[in-house]
Amino acid sequence: MGVGFLLMGLIRVKGVKPTPLTLSIPRSFPSLALTILGIIVILAGVSLIFKPEWVYPYLAGIAVVIVGLAILLGGLLGLRRVREEPSP
Numbered sequence: 001m002g003v004g005f006l007l008m009g010l011i012r013v014k015g016v017k018p019t020p021l022t023l024s025i026p027r028s029f030p031s032l033a034l035t036i037l038g039i040i041v042i043l044a045g046v047s048l049i050f051k052p053e054w055v056y057p058y059l060a061g062i063a064v065v066i067v068g069l070a071i072l073l074g075g076l077l078g079l080r081r082v083r084e085e086p087s088p
Contacts, residue, residue, distance in 0.1 A: 038072030
């Protein structure tokens, strides 16, 4: 910690200006996250179908698979839109 304070003093004496740190998330991140979420939901639905001891397995499984497919389709369509946009 002491070395850090000494370095801060030396940096101020030398007149070094820190550059601002910018963090940018890729534009395809939300679509990729939706795609992964869709795959997880589809797998959960398929596991519901193959576990008959769970409550309403087939109805719940089919509903979860449909929701997962909708999420996956939304994610994939978003990825396609991001790739088609021209970069400035």
